[in-house]
Amino acid sequence: MEINDALFQFATRLGDNTLILGHRVSEWCGHAPVIEEDIALANTALDLIGQTQFWLGLAAEIEGTAKTADDLAFLRDAWDYRNFLLVEVPNGDFGQTLMRQFLFDAWQSIHLPRLIASSDARVSAIAEKASKEVAYHVERSASTVVGLGDGTQESHDRMQAALTYLWPYVGEIFDTDDVDDTLAKAGIAVHPQSLKDEYYALVNRVLKDATLRVPDDMFAHKGGRSGKRHTEHLGHILVEMQWLQRAYPGSTW
Amino acid sequence: MSKEWPLWEVFIRGQHGMSHRHVGSLHAADAEMAIKNARDVYTRRNEGVSIWVVESTNISASAPSDKGPLYEPSNSKVYRHPTFFDIPDDVGAM
Numbered sequence: 001m002e003i004n005d006a007l008f009q010f011a012t013r014l015g016d017n018t019l020i021l022g023h024r025v026s027e028w029c030g031h032a033p034v035i036e037e038d039i040a041l042a043n044t045a046l047d048l049i050g051q052t053q054f055w056l057g058l059a060a061e062i063e064g065t066a067k068t069a070d071d072l073a074f075l076r077d078a079w080d081y082r083n084f085l086l087v088e089v090p091n092g093d094f095g096q097t098l099m100r101q102f103l104f105d106a107w108q109s110i111h112l113p114r115l116i117a118s119s120d121a122r123v124s125a126i127a128e129k130a131s132k133e134v135a136y137h138v139e140r141s142a143s144t145v146v147g148l149g150d151g152t153q154e155s156h157d158r159m160q161a162a163l164t165y166l167w168p169y170v171g172e173i174f175d176t177d178d179v180d181d182t183l184a185k186a187g188i189a190v191h192p193q194s195l196k197d198e199y200y201a202l203v204n205r206v207l208k209d210a211t212l213r214v215p216d217d218m219f220a221h222k223g224g225r226s227g228k229r230h231t232e233h234l235g236h237i238l239v240e241m242q243w244l245q246r247a248y249p250g251s252t253w
Numbered sequence: 254m255s256k257e258w259p260l261w262e263v264f265i266r267g268q269h270g271m272s273h274r275h276v277g278s279l280h281a282a283d284a285e286m287a288i289k290n291a292r293d294v295y296t297r298r299n300e301g302v303s304i305w306v307v308e309s310t311n312i313s314a315s316a317p318s319d320k321g322p323l324y325e326p327s328n329s330k331v332y333r334h335p336t337f338f339d340i341p342d343d344v345g346a347m
Contacts, residue, residue, distance in 0.1 A: 034258070036279050040293040140289055147282065 006182040007120070008062045009082065010189055012072070013179075013225050015055030016083035019073055020234070021104060022048030023241050024091055033094050040140065044101070047133040054126040061122075074245040078234045085224040086169035088234045095148050095155065096162035102145045102206065103166060105138035107173050110198050111190060119187040142206045149210025156211065163212050171220020173199070261287040262312060263295055264305040273305050284308075 025045040032038035056069035087104060091097045112134055115127035149159040174192045183189035207214050223229030244251065258280040264273035276295050281287035287306040295301070315323060327333065 034280060036281065036290040036294055039297075040290065043293050043297055136292075143285065143289070147286070 011059035019052040021087035099162040102141035109138040260309040265301040266303040
């Protein structure tokens, strides 16, 4: 596989993850249970959209056409998206949103610091900037997961239900293909499998503090990062996110 | 038991060498969460280098009705202001 083709896929995957999760989290704006959480979630969403601009900007640069990050975000259809299924599943209640956030933040918080050592200066620079934001995200989502998991009976039950629902979407994070092998060999990216032990150690530790039971079943839904099969939810997200550019192409404000 | 989280007063230091200033209040379940919330609510435009939080119930305040006895006696004591010195211009701002 050509390095540039792999790098395009890689940047698209990372950008799509942060774009779709950023959009999902922004859906809480004005609806969170308390105003402090509302603002915190909006901050997180904005950080994720900021990371998207870098990753999709890099993808557009590598593609080498006149396309921009905006074109990639607003003019691709579901089958061209490469995000984990985890980030496109519905928000559910506040607890489910924070559980999903933690499961994603935990991966970012391990992945990005490692990615700073990338042999590609652009990748390294984005990873360095984003890793600071993500260090805070994971601190916040982890403590909320612990607070709610080890909280009242109701909050505990809701967090357990959220974990049970989301767990089958975690395995895809460590799914690998040619893209990963090519970039890992070139020293540009970190091989997903090499993050696995550290990830599960972190997740298990936090979930234990949260008094939650980690499901035994390691079955994993896949198809998001490969683009083979997204959930039915992605199309609905894109309709809402893209309708303005679709209805009024090229409009700015 | 109240379903509301306790109220916290937030103090932010804008830069090194300055004092912490009261910037507002917020709700949080505990001190750690109050600091996180303060970070998100009050420092999102790069306002701070340090955050203090204190639970509002731990603050003792003077009573507004004591205004007379507390503050009026100092009204008539202008000699407490250092306004009777001539300060040379080349000293600059003091």
